[in-house]
Amino acid sequence: MQVPAPFEYERAGSVAEAITLLDRYGDTARLVAGGHSLIPMMKLRLANFEYLIDINELHDELGYIHVLPGEIRIGAMTRHRELLESDELAAALPVFRDAERVIADPVVRNRGTLGGSLCQADPSEDLSAVCTTLDASCVIVGRDGERVVTMDDFHRGPYETAVGDAEMLTEVRFPVRPGGSSAYEKVERRTGDWAVVSAGAAVWLDGAGLITDARVGLAAVGPNTAGIPGVATALRGRRPGEETYAAAGDIAAENCSPVSDHRGSAEYKRHLARELTRRTLRTAVARARGEEV
Template identity: 40%
Template sequence: MIPATFDYVRAESVDHAVSVLAEHGDEAKLIAGGHSLLPLMKLRLAAPEVLVDLGRVEALRGVRETDDGRLAIGAMTRHQDVIDDPLVQQHCGVLAHVTAMVGDAQVRHRGTIGGALAHGDAAGDLPATALALDATFVCQGPGGQREVAAADFFVDYLDTALEDAEVLTEVRFPRLDGAWGWRYEKFVRVSQAWAIVGSVAIVRRDDGHVGEARVGLTNMATVPVRARAVEQALAGAGTDAIRRAAESAAEGTSPSADLNASPAYREHLARVLTRRALEAAAS
């Protein structure tokens, strides 16, 4: 449980971090809260030669409104700060709701939203939520800044669209103003463990009907996935259609088999949890 030897660089700015990454290539890794990378290093599953610490880059912290009305959350904003932020609570309550279910109190007070998303673990709670919200990821590298849609950000297991010399600087979320409801349901083997399966449902109610539904699934593939068949079945339907629509939650997924669950059991969980999340969100 001892990491391999590495050099340590404390980044003073985003530009400084980018320059160090560009100099060392894939031998360097960024560290934010440390709850994802450090366990891998202790198990020798990751052995970067250089660690670039973003802990003192204050420009990467905080929540603000963008000119086009979205909420921009700095990548180094800790989970608990996201939960407590009044802008998030007022305009994107589902994000506060899901973030409050991440890990335990220690993780939430130390871990960061950018670190959790850049890690790209499909079993994490936030990737599926970002996907369901159609969030936008802002990345900065030697060539400047670019934006990546959530649908394109998660590439494969623990693999994202971030390039070797890029830093995730902020994530932009839409405001959910109006008659929106939401719920995140997840099934875990023990309290505070990674989700065996999770389902986040976001529903806009329209005169007794479902005006729009968004469903993101946790741990149903190597990347987070949208339950598109469910969303399409519910568009414009009454809330009595939820149970039937939820039966298609596992369509298009490719769940893995491990010690916790078989693919068939994960598909069953996806259907059950999606139904529960949708019923709560629509109510």
């Protein structure tokens, strides 16, 4: 039976208290919310901390979905289940419901959080791909106040983020623009597994039906969740259609860096990156047009 190394347990009742405890213990401490990623890593002795700071009591403070004019703000303690069940969120950003339906299982979705998913910084993590696709910004709070970073700056490498030792992620912000929609697809070996490859796409159309902007985010195809900026440049001003989607798929496949492993060969993953980009763009366009999917 695998068990973690000995550690001390603290419980924080507010963001301010959590920051104080993190400041006191430094890099010997780690926050725990759902714990579905952290605890298994500790059991395998891949991560060892002297202190775990339980922040589940912060759900009242950081568990929210605020739909505002031009922006959606989601607290870091918002559970997967809450993201899945929010009709208001699904109406504005349907990519969230697509992704939440294929994340793990009900046990994980009932306890796991948005903030925990992003801070784990696993290259195969679903919500990291969603946030990259939606051009999200992350609010980080520390003893010196609040700062806001982009997703590109938030993820610094596998299992490494911009959150410092005495800081915590408190909120994620998503811009909302008219004329757009989004979608997400994932290939996995079995239900609830980490992605072999996954893709999110967001697209915006003008009154003539032409693409004004597009974004694609891929997971499990490199050391970080991959945004593909070349897609936007290639698609702006074009009319949606199979030729357009194929061009975007080719760009995605050429600009990711998968490796061969037990989930599949690099060649197979590039094929999936191409195909899932095409599929998600097709679905996002249909949704933006108000068509049945």
